[in-house]
Amino acid sequence: MGRRRTWQAVGVPRSPEQIQQEIDAARESLAATLDQLVFRGSPGRLSDQAKARVQLWLTSPAGQATLAAAGLLVTFVVVQKVRHRNR
16 A cells, blocks of 8 residues: 555645634634524424424315314214214
């Protein structure tokens, strides 16, 4: 196998002030990314989003048909249980 190369900075030398500015810019960028991730993963926000999706689905024709079918199924099961109990 070949020799392993180590990374070395090549190019224009930078002053300590430039290096500090780059570090500060990277820190601000990371902080902004972290804030975004915290916002996206917020349990309250995710819960609200899920509720909105369910409400939207329930008002759609497919959602209403599914609810109607579930209601009929529950009614059928209850009626069957009552009829078998009275025998």
